[in-house]
Amino acid sequence: MNHEPGLIYVYAATAPAPGLGDSLADLRGVGGAPVTLLAPRTGSPGPAFVVSEVPSGQWGEEGLRARFEDLAWLEDTARAHHEVIQALTEHTVVLPLRLATLYQDNNRALEALSEQRDIFSARLALLAHHVEYGVKVYVATEADTTEAVGAEGRSHGTASTDSASPGKAYLRARRAQHHAREDRYQQARRAADRIAATAAVHATHGVRHPVQTGPLTRGEAGENVVNDAFLVPDEKTEDFRAALEQAGQGLPDVRIEVTGPWAPYSFAMPSAQAADTADRPGP
Structure with missing residues (x-):
């Protein structure tokens, strides 16, 4: 029975660590597929690939x-x-690679590892003793605001007052919706400013991802x-999360979602988006 030729799937580059292969x-x-360590044959202490x-x-x-x-x-x-990369974080520093990073064979993978050794080594040094946290800000939808405005108008008797002049009622409702929209986005800006201030104290780097859009991203959120x-040093993670829990106070139309700690996917390789948190502009 012939064995189908295989490709080498690479999950991550990792820093050397005792017993990593056995783990x-x-x-x-x-x-x-079984997961193994692919390291240079020379016994070099540099980075290795984790592969299947x-x-x-x-x-x-x-x-x-x-x-x-x-x-x-x-x-x-x-x-x-993701599960392979998360398992690796328990043993060593991990540089996650893109989904479906593939090479023709071990030799080609080792050539790529050798060619990028300096880049991988520098990035692994940067990520050592750091984790990634995701921070998202959500604001109430226009439908939620419209319902609230309508309820407020009914509580003040505006519906009955304007029943004889539908034009005025419409304009008043439109103005209320506009003011409500402006207010909730002002709340979002204040939340973003608080998050940026927190990151400036507790995080070393930040990346701004595109906001999530489309029908599947809306709803209760x-x-x-x-x-x-954000890339956060291990010793600052508790203070970072505690500060973010306070960032939404007094902002009733805003919800802040914090996820992590994760392997540093957003900081695996340098990009134009990544920057020291002190250099990042506001929203």
């Missing part, structure tokens, strides 16, 4: 093109990729207006 023995990655061998028929260019349209498969693959990630 991967029972770990399974994408498609249930995957079937080329399923993971080749044509196979992937079809599979990336399968949302269930994509979700399972992303989860498996409201409208996403800020979608940030």
Whole structure:
């Protein structure tokens, strides 16, 4: 029975750590494949790749093109990729790589590792003893505000007062909606300012991601207006979270969502978006 040739799937670059290879023995990655450590044969103390061998028929260019349209498969693959990286964070510094980072064989993967050794080493040094937190700001939707404005108008008897002049009632309602919209976005700006001030004290770097849009991102959460990630030293994580819990006080139309700690996906490689928190502009 012929063995189908495989491709090398790379999850992350990692810093060397005692017993790291042994800690991967029972770990399974994408498609249930065993996870192993791929290090330079010279015994160099530099970074290594964490990899699985995957079937080329399923993971080749044509196979992937079809599979990336399968949302269930994509979700399972992303989860498996993430679980490997999260498991690694318990043992060493991790530089997460993009989903479906593939090489033809071990030699090609090692060539890439060698070519990028200095970049990986510098980035791993930056990320050591840090974790990532996500911070999102949501504001109440216009529907929520309209309902609140209508309730307020009824409580003051405006509906009956304007019943004989529908034009005036309409204009009054439109003005109320406009003021409510302005107020909730002002609240969001204040929340963003508080988050930035907190990050300036507790985080070393920040990234502003595009806000989440579309029908699946709305609902009880409201409208996403800020979608940030911060790199926080291990010893400052508790103070960072505690400060963020206070950032939404006095802002009834704003909700702040904090997620993490995560492996530093947003800071894996330098980008134009990443910056020291002291240099980041407001929303």
